[in-house]
Amino acid sequence: MAKQAETAITPTREEDYPEWYQQVVKAADLAETSPVRGCMVIKPWGYAIWENIQRELDRRFKETGHKNAYFPLFIPMSFLQKEADHVEGFAKECAVVTHSRLEAGEDGKLEPAGKLEEPLIVRPTSETIIGELFSKWVQSYRDLPLLINQWANVVRWEMRTRLFLRTAEFLWQEGHTVHATAEEAMQETLKMLSEYADFAENYMAVPVITGEKTEAERFPGAEATYTIEAMMQDRKALQSGTSHFLGQNFSRSSNIKFLNADGKEEFAWTTSWGVSTRLIGGLIMTHSDDNGLVLPPRIAPAHLVIIPVTPKEETRQEVLDYCLGLKKDLEAQGYMDGRVKVEFDDRDMRGGEKAWSWIKKGIPLRVEVGPRDMQKNSVFVGRRDRAPKDKQSVGRDEFVAGIAGLLDAIQDSLLNKAKQFREEHTKEITTEAEFIEFFTPENPANPEIHGGFASVGFCCDAELEEKISKEHKVTVRCIPTETLDEVVKCAFTGKPGKRVIFAKSY
């Protein structure tokens, strides 16, 4: 017997969390780095997760009255300039297109030629270009509300990138809406935030805290930014989606005006909201273990894999046929608003290796079927949320009939586990000393996983916030919606403050 690592992924989370993350992505074959700096190639298994995210979110957007549209990748540089905070926030990370063609020089080397009169930027977000179009689309209060979403790629020239969590190019959706009143726009902002929160918890089994960002963390140009924040297994926070109340800032800079019912011209109120492929990073870091990816059934590209075990040539065909019959019956079962999705893995390779490859890919259920199971009319089932060797023999028909319930049970167990983890590492803190202790590792030279979410009274003074963030590398993740009305003594100044969540973050 060759020695195998006790875990399929090395290093373990405990040993080296960032490296573990990389290895999980690789072992599950989700994505890889590309020849272009900071960009990623999303491979079929990873892209299928994104398609599932898209499908469910798109359904929700449409259900809440939004329509999809598409706006250009390129934005004239002057557009970005229109909103002062916005340009300041994004200018440093824009990819700029300056030429329109290539020409071969004397040495045969290609060189950019045909310099553009006005440079184009590759959209880092589309407020400015969409605003330009909206100013034409909106004339009357009868045109409102205007509820638009686009699925697109955006580019932000980040200094330091990590697959799914921060890449130079990423896929996302951005909702952009226009309203006649501030109240209505605010309502929209909060409605979409709660859609995100509901989706994260109920589809991705990622529990999130919803809340408002402080001024320092706000979207450039927004009046208010709301966020869903999730806790990863290294206890850091991941901002997983944002929804912005833009006030009249962008309608003023883009000139989005309408005539109200009284015949008076008014600036409109706008919102924007988005989630990205970063959600996949959050999914990975919420559920996966030292054997690789763990996928909640509702977001998994496939719910189960059937692995035929064919030790003897004479029973081989019989087992394969039995498996195909099982596959057909399972695929006839409904799950959520679709069907049970089944992979059939008859690749010619060793059984153990094959099973491990699916464990690393995070498939919720592994169903192994050999001659003995066939004789008993049963199947041998392993759940991804349990240990690899923890497998049970279940009657075939019982298994087929109970498949949806079993998938729900896995979904629930993953959500509960994640919630429990978050509870265990969320601490109510009332003094600065306690705060510092919470966020200081025992071994600063090689910091172990430590800290978590600190629920703290905070006076929300911007200078103090910056000082704390610099000194302890901790930021205010949000002012949670749930405890918004609470008045809590500030742990740093003693003044009356709000309850906020402090954490280290991605």
Next chain:
RNA sequence: CGGGCCGUAGCGCAGUCUGGUAGCGCACUUCGCUGGGGGUGAAGGGGUCGCAGGUUCAAAUCCUGUCGGCCCGACCA
């Protein structure tokens, strides 16, 4: 963009200090044994050593530059 480490076969690495014409493990291919577990024996295929200059009779090895990766920091809508 600053600091550290690193680019040698698909992957992981040795060889670099002390220049002499490329190796190991895994993976891959074929055959055998094994057959409810990532097992095993044998025989094979695969690399202009990230790229570009320079030094030298000779460069994976020394020098310069450059590109890329990872970690830390700054930044992160």
